[in-house]
Amino acid sequence: KTSFNIAVLPGDGIGPEVVNESTKVLNAVGEAFNYTFEFRYGLMGAEAIFKTGNPLPDETLQICKESDAVLFGAIGDPSFDHNPDAKVRPEQGLLKLRKELGLFANIRPLKTYASLIDKSPLKKEIIEGADIQIFRELVSGIYFGEKFTDEESGYAYDICTYHRDEIAPIVHMAFQEARKRRKKLTLIDKANVLDTSRLWRKVCKEIAQEYPDVELDFMFVDNAAMQLILNPKQFDVIVTENMFGDIISDEASVIGGSIGLLPSASIGNENALFEPIHGSYPQAKGKGIANPVASVLSTAMMLDYLGLEQAAERLRQSVEYAIENKYVTVDLNADLYYSTSEVGSFIADYIKYSEKSYYN
C-alpha cells in the first residue's frame, strides 16, 4: 500500500499551527518515499462547538472511521475552563472520539536529547539517558464511569470501574513492547487502597506467565510520582490506568525538557489517532511560537503504525538533526529561535534532502 487516507483534526489553540507542520512534513515524506497522503479535515473541540454546537460532529467521526489514521492537534479553550457550569465542553469531543474509535492504548514515549539536557529543571545526572514508554489505558476507568452532580445537596461523584477485559489488551501490548526493549514492565497503581488496582495487579500477574523473559514489578502511584523525578532511569515500560497515566505522563514530560517535544499514539483494534501530549496553549495561539516537534513526532508514530518504518526513521532523524543543530522554537532557546513554520520547513526539507543524498 502506498496511498493513505489521513483524517486531520486541527482542534483548538495552537492545534492548527502544529498540525499544519505535520501535514507539511508528511508531504515531504510522500515526495521522498513515493507515498500519497490524502488529508480530510474535520472539526473537533471548542472550534466545533462554536460552529456547530457539538464538540464532535457526526461528520468528523465518520471521516475518522473511514481513515487509515487520525492526526489530531489539541483541544481546550479558556472560555470553558473558567465556566464550571458549561454543559457542553471541548474535551467531551476527544473523550467521545477515543471511545467511539476504541482507542484503548495511549502510548507516550519519553527520552532526552543531548543538546537539551540543561532545559530540564532536573539535574543532568538524573535524567541523562532516561528512556521510558508509558502505556496509559484510555477508554475506561474514572473518565468513563457514571457521573453525578446534585446542585441542591452539593453532592457529586465519578465512579471508577474496570473489567479484566479492559485491562488485558493493554497489558499484553505493554509486555510485548518491554520484550523489544530492556525487558522490564512496571504497573503503577494504588493497590493498597483501590479494588480496581487490585484487579489490575491480578490480571498483570496472570499475563506475566506468558512473558517469562520480562520482569514485572509494581509501584504505588504516589511513590511512582516521586520515583519518576528522583530516578527516572529505573523505568523501562510503564502500564497504568487512565487517570494515573494522565497525571504521571505530564509529570514525566519534565524529564525531556519541554512538553512541546512529546508525542503520543492512541491505538485501537481498528483505528489509531496521533497527537502531541501538550494542550491547546491558548496564550500562544496564532503567534507562530508553538513547538511543532511533538506533533511531528506523533506523525512519525503514525508512519510506524502504517508500516512505513523507514520513513518514520528518516523523520525522527530529521527532527533529531534540527534539535541537535539548535533549529528550535523559543521554548528551547530563548536567545536564538525560529518560528513554528520555520522549524517545520527545516524538518521537511531535511527529509527530502537527506533521502535523495542517501539513495540516489
Ligand code: IPM
Ligand atoms: C490528555 C488530555 C486529555 C485527558 C483531556 C484534554 C481530556 O489531558 O490527552 O492527556 O485528560 O486525557
Ligand code: MN
Ligand atoms: Mn493530560
